Amino acid sequence: MTTTVETSAHLRSGGVRALYAGNPGAVVQRGLVAARSSSWVVVLSGFFEPVFYLASFGIGLGVLIGDVQTSTGVEVPYAAFIAPALLAVSAMNGAIYDSTWNVFFKMNYGKLYEGMLATSLGPLDVALGEIVYALLRGLVYASGFLVIMQVWGLNLSWTAILALPAVLLIAFGFASLGMAVTSYMKVFQQMDLINFVLLPMFLFSATFYPITVYPEWVQAIVQALPLWHGVELVRGLTTGALYPGMLWHVLYYVVMIGVGLIFTTKRLRALFLG
């Protein structure tokens, strides 16, 4: 009798235990089961967007531009320059879509998280579970895109295979932060703000041309934003131009993931368990 009381008291007595039941897998599983009932064509279509961009810009602009110098001074064909950037962008878009729109509807209309938090699951389980589910989808897209890059001869080094974990890191960073931001949204028109942040990042982060075309102060802003670090990291890996400074890009995302997770967990607790 006493032991039971002690155990349950131990299980629920503040700290990490109150936030985390060690079962984010249940949330992932729920996502996979729910995905079965949604339209697979719509899910699959997300894969084609970067492919269309690559085909259009790689073929058409490649003729006009020729070779481009990467930030490490290597000359690569234009298609090989933009392909890794598009890979990083699709990781960002996929993660943001899953962690903002999907989470927003589950939070405000489906009331899904209230149900989950009424079970033994804690806010960190919910946050991690949702993020892992988003990563699975991102992994499928990224693998497909890497195969296409291989077929078109745009992977210039064996290190391109390391782009897969890199893409997961990028997606993890955006997903954990995206979910935290979503928890502040009250009406869905506010979601347009997200696009308003993503579009300039997409256009300016050395995606379609090196950032050296900008004046220094613009470069500094771009370098402070997360997508640029992702683009540089993936580009270094697929073109095989590795350098020690790439560890800074990794560190940037590790910090972003940490901050995002703490932030999201706190928000979920404040919203639902307060």
Place this chain on the structure above:
Amino acid sequence: MSTATDASLDALRAEAMEWGRKPRANGTFYVAEHIVRAMRAYGWTIVVGALGQPILYLLGLALGLAALITVPITDASGMSVSYVTFVAPALLMTAAIQVATEEFSYPVVDGFKWRRFFFGFSASPISPGQITTGVLLGASARVLVAVAGYYLFIWLFGLVFQPAPLVTPETGWIAILVGVLGGWAFGAPLMAYAASIEEDKGQFALVQRFIFMPMFLFSGTFYPLDSLPIWLAWIGWISPLWHATELGRTFLYGRPTEPFAIVVHIAYLVLLSVVGYVLARRHFARRLAK
């Protein structure tokens, strides 16, 4: 006694007819007015989008790529222009079609399925045909605002960033009209499709990804269409965006174009608009009769 009742019934009928006459005559405009007023709910999105998009795309793509593409672009007529000049008309037409895509998709389903206000219009003396035209006009008002804003912006942009103006003022304004026509050419068929949707299964996400995106990327937007191999170039030929962009290049920076080509581009856009409109009218009439 009975005659008195009849008389008052006649009088009532006459009175009802009198009250119905105005909406009967002006129904199209009442509907258009409703659509425009409803836009106030997301007015700031419209303003931010209308101002932000041209600024971002012109600075991001046109100026950034222009740093790599220093040689002038030779367009379809053989005229050489700077890269920004080449891209600006295409971005303007893209904006027109993008706004049309927003207005002629979910809002139409909304009127039939979610908030069902089209059935409300239909319960008044307003006819299904008037509802169709009214929706088209209301949405066109937003397209017009977006295109006119874009036009003014690239005009100023040309004055500030370009040695030569991006816009030829004498004929440039015609591009605004072409933009609206381009919006119809894509929007009216989309409206017909939207009116036929009974169950939302993500169809518009597919339209966005498999029709709008390829059209945007393969319509000679960022480089002359003849840079593409024939197995991709056909996407440009059938896309309203390419036809609108070619017209835009003619009117905006004064590219020399055969009169015959102008007629063909306009005829194609008009054809798409008319076919879309007729189909939309039919779908509206059928669905409102249910």
